[in-house]
Amino acid sequence: MAGLSLQCGDCGVLLRSVEEAQAHAEATSHSNFAESTEAVLNLVCSACGKPCRSQTEVDLHTKRTGHAEFADKTMEAAKPIDLEAPPKPATEAMDVDASPSGEQQEMVVPEVNKEMLVDLEGMGFSTARATRALHFSGTSNLSLESAECILYVIAPLKAINWLSEHQEDPDIDEMPLVPANTKTEANKPNLTPEEVKLKAQELRERARKKKEEEQRRMEREREKERIRIGKELLEAKKMEEQNERKRMIELRRLEKEEEKRARDKIRQKLEEDKAERRRKLGLPPEDPAAAKPSAPPPVEEKKSALPIRPATKAERMRDCLRNMKQQNKEDDAKVKRAFQTLLAYVGNVAKKPDEEKFRKIRLSNATFQERVGSLPGGIEFLQLCGFEKLEDNEFLFLARDKVDMAVLNTAGAELNSAMTNPFFGVL
Incomplete structure (x- = not known):
């Protein structure tokens, strides 16, 4: 790929043309230049069209004008470098104005402090801008040995301030030219020590x-x-x-x-x-309509074909079984054994109602007390089935003529539901 710029091997600055390289060499005494495929940065302000060659110039322009939008036109402005330097016009070598003696004077690039120039170029300023700033800000010939050495510390700041104030000048990117016999005198500061101190104090x-x-x-x-x-x-x-x-x-x-x-x-x-x-x-x-009435049934509707007594006992039997389970909810095995024992008593009477041994239960029996008698509601359930306590309270006895198969069937159904329904006694 053809070279797009010339790069100084001493300070690394990129230059657009041979003319800029020559001016840079005259100002810095650098002579090591080489072609580079990297184009010189060209950031154009979208608001005013100001071109900036480095990020430092962009920052200064933004700080001065408030413009923050820049378009990168580096590649658009990039073109192959021409290594053949054109001949200098006569106006660059000789000034058109005559000297006081009537002779034309030679115009040359003013001498500036090389160390300061390198510092400004390291900040991103072009050689032409750095040279102009050092020349026109009056800091070009300052050195550590000068009488005004205090300005050597603040000279770069003064040059940067000058660039910030004059970056809109049309010739800001052109190298300054001064007569050959006055370049040193023009750059020499004409300040007394008192003025130097006052100027330094003002800048501080x-x-x-x-x-x-x-x-x-x-x-x-x-x-x-x-x-x-x-x-x-x-x-x-x-x-x-x-x-x-x-x-x-x-x-x-x-x-x-x-x-x-x-x-x-x-x-x-x-x-x-x-x-x-x-x-x-x-x-x-x-x-279903009768099972879930929308309103409490009237009193006169309680009459039905079925006897009222078995239905009432069924509710009481269910309450007895529910009470037994709730009182012993920590011991499900005990409750289940009690339900099975009651079901055996009721089933034996229903199957063989004529045998007295199935209709007579000793209350003091240890097995009966352990399984049924000691649980609240156990004896009451048998009494609802028709069993009655004798006068000495030693036996529960169901008379033959009081055996009611409907009541026994209801009791068996309630016991079967209590043993098979997992939610019995929960609500």
Whole structure:
């Protein structure tokens, strides 16, 4: 690829043409140049069209004008470097104006402090701009041995200030030219020691004020950022609280739905158990409309074809069994054994009602007391089945003429439901 610029091997600065390289060599005494495929940076301000050759120039332009949008036209302006230097015009070698003696004077590039020039070029300024700044700011010939050595420390700052104030000049990128016999005198500072001290004090004061203003600006920016972050945190906290409330409401809704489904499941299971008992007892299926009345039935509607007494005993039997399970809910095996024992008593009487041994139970029997007698509701359940205590309270006896098969069947159905229904006694 053809070279797009010339790079100084001593300081690394990129130059667009041989003329710029020659001017750079005259100003810095650098002579090591080589072709480079890297183009010279060309950043054009979108607002005013000002070209900048480095990021430092971009920063200075932004600070001075407030323009922050730049278009990178480096490749558009890049073109192959022409290594043949054109002949210098006569106007570059000789000034058109005559000297006081009537003779034309030779125009040359002014001499500047090489160390300062290298420093400015290291900051990104072109050779022409750095030379102009050092020449016209009056700091070109300062050195550590000069009487005004204090200015040597602040000279780069003074040159940069000059560039910031004159970067819009049309000839800012052209090398300055002065008569050959006056270049040294023009650059020599004409300041007394007192004026040097005053100038240094003024520059220090300006630098201090500028630093304080920058600190105040940064403090304002930090305060604005702190307020913005505080508002964002507050909004995030409010949003999190709202989301938490929504989550809690949704959780409660789901819990209620789960409880409703559980109740419906238990109710369905009870209905199925009830239908199964009716089927085993040979009763017709229950009418859904009659099973779930919309309103409490009137008193006169209690009359039905079935006897009221068995239905009442069924409710009381169920309460006895439920009480037995709730009072001993920690010992399911004990409750199950009690239900099985009661079912055996009732079943034996229903199968062989004529045998007295099945209709007579000794209350002091250890097995009976352990399985049924010691549980609340056990003896009451047998009494609901027709058993009665004798006068000495030693036996439970069911007279032959008081054996009611319907009551015994109801008792058997309630016991079977209590043993098979997993939700019995829960509600």
